[in-house]
Amino acid sequence: MLKVDKVVKEFNGFRAVDECSFEVKKNTITGLIGPNGAGKTTMFNLIAGSLKADQGEVYFSDQKVNSFAAYKIARLGLARTFQIPKTLKKMTVLENLMLVPGGQSGENIWNSWFKSSKVKAEEKENESRAYRVLKFLELTHVADVLAANLSGGQKKLLELGRALMADPELILLDEPGAGVNPTLLNKIAKNILKLKEKGKTILLIEHNMDLIMNICDRVIVMNDGKHLVDGTPAEVKSNPRVLEAYLGEKTA
Numbered sequence: 136m137l138k139v140d141k142v143v144k145e146f147n148g149f150r151a152v153d154e155c156s157f158e159v160k161k162n163t164i165t166g167l168i169g170p171n172g173a174g175k176t177t178m179f180n181l182i183a184g185s186l187k188a189d190q191g192e193v194y195f196s197d198q199k200v201n202s203f204a205a206y207k208i209a210r211l212g213l214a215r216t217f218q219i220p221k222t223l224k225k226m227t228v229l230e231n232l233m234l235v236p237g238g239q240s241g242e243n244i245w246n247s248w249f250k251s252s253k254v255k256a257e258e259k260e261n262e263s264r265a266y267r268v269l270k271f272l273e274l275t276h277v278a279d280v281l282a283a284n285l286s287g288g289q290k291k292l293l294e295l296g297r298a299l300m301a302d303p304e305l306i307l308l309d310e311p312g313a314g315v316n317p318t319l320l321n322k323i324a325k326n327i328l329k330l331k332e333k334g335k336t337i338l339l340i341e342h343n344m345d346l347i348m349n350i351c352d353r354v355i356v357m358n359d360g361k362h363l364v365d366g367t368p369a370e371v372k373s374n375p376r377v378l379e380a381y382l383g384e385k386t387a
């Protein structure tokens with residue numbers, strides 16, 4: 136479903152991602168872990184097309200996408216959430232969701248004058264999709280609340296909701312559990328598992344090791360921009376190189 140091949144990204148000569156390669160198989164939950172600054176979020180930006188790789192290739196659904204614009208990759212079926220939620224605070228939860236799918240007829244001024252019935256039908260469909268997403272995330276009761284007034288955890292759920300609006304095949308989640316209380320974290324974990332049941336593929340950055348160990352099929356570890364190891368959660372947990380990376384010790 137996703138293949139990253141020797142990808143390099145430098146910022147002012149600093150290698151944030153350094154010849155990193157890995158694969159994500161269809162209909163799996165794959166964890167992407169590593170210490171702060173390991174290059175995980177940069178890797179998401181490279182996959183989603185919001186950054187361009189200096190070297191290397193990214194393949195999504197057997198297509199080479201590393202020169203594609205972000206919107207084009209999104210249309211191929213990729214959605215992502217951001218480490219810091221990008222909700223629009225002065226809009227309601229429902230409005231935040233309805234904004235997501237691009238290319239609606241209503242966005243074109245001529246369409247809104249001449250094709251009003253088509254625009255209305257699309258808006259209706261968009262709204263019912265938003266309500267389905269709210270129901271899935273158990274957020275229906277806050278549909279009309281301004282996003283600014285949501286709790287931190289609810290903002291995380293809304294962020295997930297925005298990713299689900301386009302019904303993507305591959306979902307990149309950047310720390311969905313950060314700052315979320317244990318009950319809500321459980322709910323997020325269940326939702327991610329439900330997405331897998333629906334046939335979706337999930338790549339998940341997370342520092343909460345319980346979440347990683349409980350829901351991931353495989354775990355990829357990044358360190359200093361490089362792919363360090365990957366394996367099942369149990370394999371990765373017991374790998375001394377992973378412990379070393381986290382503790383910042385070098386035994387070799």
Ligand SMILES: Nc1ncnc2c1ncn2[C@@H]1O[C@H](COP(=O)(O)OP(=O)(O)OP(=O)(O)O)[C@@H](O)[C@H]1O
Binds near residue numbers: 177178218
């Ligand atoms: N736009 C940028 N300009 C310059 N340096 C950047 C930029 N984005 C990221 N970096 C640097 O690249 C490195 C990797 O950052 P990145 O955000 O990918 O780490 P991360 O693994 O997501 O860390 P965390 O777990 O703390 O979120 C860091 O040293 C960071 O300072």
Ligand SMILES: [Mg+2]
Binds near residue numbers: 175176177218
């Ligand atoms: Mg990050």
